[in-house]
Amino acid sequence: MDKGDIDHDGDMDLVLGSLAFEVVAEGNWVQNRVEGGVPFVVLRNTRK
Numbered sequence: 426m427d428k429g430d431i432d433h434d435g436d437m438d439l440v441l442g443s444l445a446f447e448v449v450a451e452g453n454w455v456q457n458r459v460e461g462g463v464p465f466v467v468l469r470n471t472r473k
Contacts, residue, residue, distance in 0.1 A: 439468040
């Protein structure tokens with residue numbers, strides 16, 4: 426997790442990331458998410 430002004434609008438935003446090594450059964454929806462997923466999420470602060 427880190428914070429910063431990601432969108433350059435003057436307020437702090439959050440970036441969340443995860444890296445997990447685990448065994449996932451084939452054909453599982455979790456496997457599809459891991460293979461095609463996004464390694465991070467940006468939470469933009471929209472409060473003014």
